[in-house]
Amino acid sequence: MLIIYLKNLLSKEGKIISDYSKLEEIFERYNFKDYRWINASQIMVANWVRFKCTFGCSSYGKKGSCPPQVPSVEDCRTFFSEYDQAVVFHITKKVQKPKDRVAWSREVSKELLSVEREVFLSGFYKAFMLFMDECRLCKSCTGSREACVNKEDSRPGPESLAVDVFSTVRSIGYPIEVLSSYDQEMNRYAFLLVE
Numbered sequence: 001m002l003i004i005y006l007k008n009l010l011s012k013e014g015k016i017i018s019d020y021s022k023l024e025e026i027f028e029r030y031n032f033k034d035y036r037w038i039n040a041s042q043i044m045v046a047n048w049v050r051f052k053c054t055f056g057c058s059s060y061g062k063k064g065s066c067p068p069q070v071p072s073v074e075d076c077r078t079f080f081s082e083y084d085q086a087v088v089f090h091i092t093k094k095v096q097k098p099k100d101r102v103a104w105s106r107e108v109s110k111e112l113l114s115v116e117r118e119v120f121l122s123g124f125y126k127a128f129m130l131f132m133d134e135c136r137l138c139k140s141c142t143g144s145r146e147a148c149v150n151k152e153d154s155r156p157g158p159e160s161l162a163v164d165v166f167s168t169v170r171s172i173g174y175p176i177e178v179l180s181s182y183d184q185e186m187n188r189y190a191f192l193l194v195e
């Protein structure tokens with residue numbers, strides 16, 4: 001872990017960015033203790049993810065941070081290419097009822113936003129958080145970017161930006177499986193883009 005971390009601290013110019021260590025203090029203060037640093041280029045973006053959002057997801061067209069309210073897959077690829085480093089946060093939870101997941105997701109998203117804000121205020125002006133889920137900050141979503149009632153805080157989930165979360169997290173040794181029931185433990189992943 002330490003070796004991967006140190007390796008990933010190498011910037012494109014080959015300099016060690018020791019300032020990244022102070023970000024770990026922020027993560028841990030918010031109790032996000034299970035995370036891994038990766039090169040942003042390790043985030044896999046795939047067209048099939050967008051197709052799955054478009055055909056088969058009940059949120060399509062109903063959420064202000066989900067397709068089709070998000071950039072094209074090509075634009076998403078370009079977006080990730082503009083970053084050097086990313087942090088993958090592994091967040092687990094078991095819920096008894098589907099609606100329990102919504103409230104939990106909202107609370108975790110608020111904490112993730114606070115982390116993004118502190119990272120930004122530390123001088124990492126490009127900091128951008130991808131929630132571990134679709135944006136659920138409001139009990140009822142207005143369904144479009146223009147009508148979003150919380151524009152400062154809404155963020156997309158990684159799948160909304162066509163991230164192949166399964167392949168990406170498996171490539172760094174994290175667990176993820178298709179679940180068949182709500183009472184199984186979820187392995188969710190949020191991504192912080194930083195440079």
Ligand code: SF4
Pocket residue numbers: 063064065135136137138139140141142143147148149150151153154155
């Ligand atoms: S902040 Fe509210 S209105 Fe905006 S995308 Fe998220 S849930 Fe929808």
